[in-house]
Amino acid sequence: MKNTGKNQSELSLSASLQRITILSQLLHSGHDFIMSEEHEISLHNPEIKLESLKEDIKDFLKTSGWEKKLQNAVYSELNVFPSPCHPAAPPEHMKEPLAYMRKAQGSWEKRILKSLNSMCTELSIPLAQKRPASEQKELLNKWNEMGTDEPDLSLFRPVYAPKDFLEVLMNLRNPNYENGEQPSFRNHLGLIQVPLKVKDIPELKEDFSELDLNIGQLGIDDSAQVPPEFFENEHVRIGQKVLAEQDSAAAQQYVRQGCPTALRADLWALILNISNQPEDILYYEQLKSNVIQHDLLVDSLIYKDVKLTASNDDYYFVFEDYLYQVLLCFSRDTSVLEHFAYSSATPPKSYIQGKLGIEEYAVFYPPNGVIPFHGFSMYVAPLCFLYHEPSKLYQIFREMYVRFFFRLHSISSHPSGIVSLCLLFETLLQTHLPQLFYHLREIGAQPLRISFKWMVRAFSGYLATDQLLLLWDRILGYNSLEILAVLAAAVFAFRAVNLMEVTSLAAAEAVLADLSTLKVMPLLQIFLFATVT
Amino acid sequence: RFKCGLSGPVLDVLRCRPGWQQARNEEEWDFLWCDVTWLRENFDHVYLEEHVRICHFRNHYELSRKNYLVKNLKRFRKQLEREAGKLEAARCDFFPKTFELPSEYHLFVEEFRKKPGTTWIMKPVGRSQGKGIFLFRKLKDIFDWKMVSMTVCSLERGNCLFVFPQDGGRTNEQKDETQIETYVVQRYIENPYLIGGRKFDLRVYILVTSYSPLKAWLYRDGFARFSSMRFTLNSIDDHYVHLTNVAVQKTAPDYDPEKGCKWMIQQLRQYLTAKHGTGLVEVLFADMDNIFIKSLQSVQKVIISDKRCFELYGYDILIDQDLKPWLLEVNASPSLAASSQEDYELKCHLLEDTLHVVDMEGRWAKMLSTLSRFLLLCEGVHMFSLLGKRLEGAKLYSC
Numbered sequence: 001m002k003n004t005g006k007n008q009s010e011l012s013l014s015a016s017l018q019r020i021t022i023l024s025q026l027l028h029s030g031h032d033f034i035m036s037e038e039h040e041i042s043l044h045n046p047e048i049k050l051e052s053l054k055e056d057i058k059d060f061l062k063t064s065g066w067e068k069k070l071q072n073a074v075y076s077e078l079n080v081f082p083s084p085c086h087p088a089a090p091p092e093h094m095k096e097p098l099a100y101m102r103k104a105q106g107s108w109e110k111r112i113l114k115s116l117n118s119m120c121t122e123l124s125i126p127l128a129q130k131r132p133a134s135e136q137k138e139l140l141n142k143w144n145e146m147g148t149d150e151p152d153l154s155l156f157r158p159v160y161a162p163k164d165f166l167e168v169l170m171n172l173r174n175p176n177y178e179n180g181e182q183p184s185f186r187n188h189l190g191l192i193q194v195p196l197k198v199k200d201i202p203e204l205k206e207d208f209s210e211l212d213l214n215i216g217q218l219g220i221d222d223s224a225q226v227p228p229e230f231f232e233n234e235h236v237r238i239g240q241k242v243l244a245e246q247d248s249a250a251a252q253q254y255v256r257q258g259c260p261t262a263l264r265a266d267l268w269a270l271i272l273n274i275s276n277q278p279e280d281i282l283y284y285e286q287l288k289s290n291v292i293q294h295d296l297l298v299d300s301l302i303y304k305d306v307k308l309t310a311s312n313d314d315y316y317f318v319f320e321d322y323l324y325q326v327l328l329c330f331s332r333d334t335s336v337l338e339h340f341a342y343s344s345a346t347p348p349k350s351y352i353q354g355k356l357g358i359e360e361y362a363v364f365y366p367p368n369g370v371i372p373f374h375g376f377s378m379y380v381a382p383l384c385f386l387y388h389e390p391s392k393l394y395q396i397f398r399e400m401y402v403r404f405f406f407r408l409h410s411i412s413s414h415p416s417g418i419v420s421l422c423l424l425f426e427t428l429l430q431t432h433l434p435q436l437f438y439h440l441r442e443i444g445a446q447p448l449r450i451s452f453k454w455m456v457r458a459f460s461g462y463l464a465t466d467q468l469l470l471l472w473d474r475i476l477g478y479n480s481l482e483i484l485a486v487l488a489a490a491v492f493a494f495r496a497v498n499l500m501e502v503t504s505l506a507a508a509e510a511v512l513a514d515l516s517t518l519k520v521m522p523l524l525q526i527f528l529f530a531t532v533t
Numbered sequence: 534r535f536k537c538g539l540s541g542p543v544l545d546v547l548r549c550r551p552g553w554q555q556a557r558n559e560e561e562w563d564f565l566w567c568d569v570t571w572l573r574e575n576f577d578h579v580y581l582e583e584h585v586r587i588c589h590f591r592n593h594y595e596l597s598r599k600n601y602l603v604k605n606l607k608r609f610r611k612q613l614e615r616e617a618g619k620l621e622a623a624r625c626d627f628f629p630k631t632f633e634l635p636s637e638y639h640l641f642v643e644e645f646r647k648k649p650g651t652t653w654i655m656k657p658v659g660r661s662q663g664k665g666i667f668l669f670r671k672l673k674d675i676f677d678w679k680m681v682s683m684t685v686c687s688l689e690r691g692n693c694l695f696v697f698p699q700d701g702g703r704t705n706e707q708k709d710e711t712q713i714e715t716y717v718v719q720r721y722i723e724n725p726y727l728i729g730g731r732k733f734d735l736r737v738y739i740l741v742t743s744y745s746p747l748k749a750w751l752y753r754d755g756f757a758r759f760s761s762m763r764f765t766l767n768s769i770d771d772h773y774v775h776l777t778n779v780a781v782q783k784t785a786p787d788y789d790p791e792k793g794c795k796w797m798i799q800q801l802r803q804y805l806t807a808k809h810g811t812g813l814v815e816v817l818f819a820d821m822d823n824i825f826i827k828s829l830q831s832v833q834k835v836i837i838s839d840k841r842c843f844e845l846y847g848y849d850i851l852i853d854q855d856l857k858p859w860l861l862e863v864n865a866s867p868s869l870a871a872s873s874q875e876d877y878e879l880k881c882h883l884l885e886d887t888l889h890v891v892d893m894e895g896r897w898a899k900m901l902s903t904l905s906r907f908l909l910l911c912e913g914v915h916m917f918s919l920l921g922k923r924l925e926g927a928k929l930y931s932c
Contacts, residue, residue, distance in 0.1 A: 144730065262807065315796060317794075320729065385803070465800065
C-alpha cells in the first residue's frame with residue numbers, strides 16, 4: 001500500500017476537513033456521549049482529570065466506530081484532491097497547469113455553450129422555466145415511471161457526440177513545442193500530437209502489479225473450471241472481513257483483485273465513502289423537488305440521450321426509469337460545482353434575461369455545470385445493477401462522476417484525463433504492435449478513431465455487464481482511468497490477426513464492433529504480463 | 534437423413550450438420566423434426582425402425598396441456614405424501630392453485646370465496662402464445678367476457694349457465710369432445726419479482742432423452758422475458774402488462790424489435806446475487822431444478838416410453854417477490870422462431886446442442902457436458918450438480 005505524502009497532505013487538508021459534514025455529525029454524537037449516563041457518573045468522580053478526558057474521547061472514537069469513519073473520510077478526500085502544489089501557484093494551476101490546455105478547454109466550452117444557446121433560440125424554449133402546478137403534480141405521480149412519457153424530442157439534438165470531441169483533441173498543439181520533422185516512426189504517428197508523458201509497459205506492470213499472472217483475480221480464477229478452493233472462497237472471506245472492518249483503504253486495495261458479485265455494492269460504497277445517511281436522503285429529496293418545480297432545457301437532452309442509448313441497450317433498457325431519476329436530479333445538484341476546483345473545466349454561465357454580462361445576474365447553467373453529451377446516461381446504467389435505492393444510486397453516481405468520469409470529457413494534462421489516455425493508447429499500440437498500427441494508419445483507419453468512444457464511455461455499453469463491473473472494480477482500486485487505455489490496446493492486440501486483413505475503416509470497425517464476448521481480465525493480463533516487449 | 538416439418542433455425546441447423554442430408558419427399562428418413570399435428574396423425578400408423586429419432590413423445594400432452602399437467606402433479610403430490618411424508622410433498626408446491634373448468638367449477642368457487650378480491654387467470658388448455666387468456670377478480674367477469682362466436686351450453690349444476698367460447702382452431706382430440714373448450718383457472722401471482730418496475734418470466738429449456746430411466750438435460754442459456762410496460766395491478770385488462778410471451782409483447786405499441794426485451798439467465802443471476810447475496814440466489818436456482826425434476830417425475834409413469842423419442846421442452850417459470858419460483862406451464866413445442874439476429878443464434882445453438890445430446894452419430898457419449906450447453910440434470914435416481922458431478926445423497930424419490 002502506497003502511503004506517500006499522507007502526512008504532508010493532512011496538514012493542507014485541514015481546511016477541507018472543515019467542509020466534511022461528518023464532523024458535524026461527530027460533534028453531535030460526541031455531545032450525546034458526554035451527556036450519556038456513564039459519563040455523567042464519571043464526571044462526578046472527583047478523581048477525573050483533563051488527561052483522562054482526552055483518553056476517554058479517544059476511546060469513544062474507537063469504540064463507536066467514529067475513528068474508522070474519520071479515517072475513511074480523510075482517505076477519500078486524499079483520493080479526490082490533487083497533491084498540494086507550490087503555495088504561490090494561482091488557483092488555475094490546480095485545475096490545469098498547462099496554459100495551452102486551459103485555453104483549448106475554454107474554447108471547447110464556448111463552442112458547446114454556443115451550440116446549446118442556438119438550439120434554445122431555434123426552438124424558442126427557455127433554458128429554464130417554472131412548471132405550472134398541474135404539471136408538477138403530474139410529474140410527481142409519474143416519478144417512478146418517467147420512461148412512459150413520450151415527449152416529442154425530434155427537434156432536439158445532442159449538444160455534441162464523442163467524435164466531435166475527438167476532432168478537438170486531434171487539433172491540440174503545444175505552442176512551445178516545435179517538431180519540425182515529418183511524422184515518421186521516430187515520433188508519434190497517432191492522432192494526438194501533444195507531448196505529454198505517458199507510462200510504458202514496464203511502468204504499467206509496476207503500477208498494476210496486482211494484476212500479475214501469479215496473483216488470483218476475479219474474472220479469471222473464478223471461472224467454472226477452477227475449483228473455488230483455490231482462490232474464490234478465500235477472496236470472498238477476505239472481502240467480508242473488509243466490509244466488517246469498514247475500512248476504505250483496505251477495500252480499495254482489495255478490489256484490485258476484483259469484487260465478488262454479492263459484495264460489490266457495499267465495497268464500492270465503502271471506497272467512495274457513501275453511507276446514505278438521513279441527511280443524504282433529505283438532500284436527494286430536495287433535488288427531486290427541484291426537478292418537479294422547474295423544467296430545464298437540459299432535461300430534454302437527458303430524455304433524448306436515455307431514449308437513444310440506454311433504452312436501446314439489451315440489458316439496460318429495464319433501468320430507464322432509474323436513469324431519469326438520477327440524471328434529472330444530477331443536473332440540479334450545485335454541490336457538483338465543487339469538483340470544478342480540480343477539473344480543467346469551468347461551468348458555463350448564463351445570465352438572467354436582459355441582464356447579459358452583469359455578474360450579479362449570472363447563474364451556472366445547468367445548476368451543476370455539466371452539459372450532458374450523447375452517451376452520458378451510460379455512465380449511470382451499469383450502476384443500476386448494484387444499487388436500487390434511488391438516493392444511494394444517485395450518490396454513488398455523483399461520487400463516481402466527480403472522481404473519475406469528468407476527466408473523460410474535459411481537456412487536461414492529468415494522467416487520467418482523456419488526452420493522456422488517448423496518447424497512452426496510441427503509444428502502447430505503436431510501440432508493441434507497430435505493424436498493426438502502421439497498417440491501420442495506411443488504410444485510413446487510425447486506431448484511436450475506433451477506440452475513442454470506448455474510452456470516453458469507460459466501455460459502458462460495449463462490454464458485457466459483468467465484465468464492465470470487473471473493469472470498474474479496478475478503476476476504483478487503482479484510482480485511475482489508465483486501465484481503460486490499456487484495455488483498448490489489449491483489445492486491438494487480441495483481434496490483431498483479423499485487423500491485419502482489413503482494407504478499410506469500415507471493415508476495421510466491423511471487426512471491433514462487438515466487444516460483448518470479451519473477457520476483460522485475461523486480456524489485460526496477457527497484454528501487460530505475457531506479451532514479449 | 535432427416536426430415537423437417539418446420540422452417541427457420543431448425544431447418545438451417547439440420548442442413549448444416551456434417552453428414553446429414555435432407556430426405557426427399559417420399560424417401561425414408563432417420564431423423565424427424567415434426568410438429569405435434571403430424572405426430573398425432575401419423576405416429577400410430579407409420580412403422581418406425583429401431584434407430585430412428587423423433588422429436589416428440591406420443592403423449593407429450595400429459596406434460597404440456599395445462600389441465601393434464603395439473604392432474605398429474607396433483608396425483609404425484611398425493612403419492613409423494615403417502616410414501617415420503619408431508620415435507621417431501623411440500624416440495625411440489627410450485628404450482629399455483631389451479632382448477633379445471635368446467636369439471637371442477639364447484640371446487641373453484643369454494644376456493645374463490647375463501648379469499649375474495651384475489652385475482653385469477655383463465656387459460657385455455659389447448660392454445661399457446663398467450664391467446665385467449667384473461668384475468669378477473671369477480672365471478673361475473675367470466676360471464677361478461679365475450680369472444681367472436683359463442684356456443685351456449687347449460688350445465689345442470691346448481692342453475693349455473695355457462696357461456697364458453699367456441700374454439701376456432703380445434704384440434705383433432707377436441708373434436709371428439711363436446712363443443713365446450715376446457716379451461717384452467719389459476720390463482721394469479723400478484724407479487725411477481727420486478728426489475729425496473731417490470732414483470733418478467735423465465736424460459737428454460739429441458740431436453741428429455743428418456744423417461745425410463747429418466748434422463749433429462751438442462752440448457753444453460755435460458756432467458757428472462759420482460760413485459761414492455763411497468764407492472765401494475767390496476768389494469769388487469771392490459772395484456773401487455775401481464776403477459777410476457779414474446780408473441781404478445783410483439784404487438785405492444787412501443788415494442789422495438791431492436792430492444793430485445795430479454796435477459797440471459799446469467800445476467801439475471803448476477804443482478805439477483807448483487808441484490809440478495811449468493812445464498813438466497815442458490816436456493817432459488819435449486820428450487821427451479823426441483824421444479825423441473827418433480828414435474829418430469831410426475832409424468833414419468835404416464836408417458837409412453839419409447840427409445841426413439843426425445844423431447845425439448847420450454848418451461849415457463851415466474852419468480853415472486855419472495856424469490857420463490859412458480860411453474861406456469863410447460864411447452865412441448867417451444868417457439869423456435871427467431872425474433873432477432875441474437876435470438877436466431879441462440880436458437881441455433883440450442884438446436885445444435887440438442888442434436889449433440891441426442892447423438893445420432895453415437896460419437897459424443899462421454900464428453901457431452903463440455904461439448905454442449907446442456908447440463909445433465911438427472912439420470913435415473915441421481916441428480917447432478919452444475920459441474921456434472923453426481924450429487925451423492927441427493928436421491929430422487931421415485932413413485
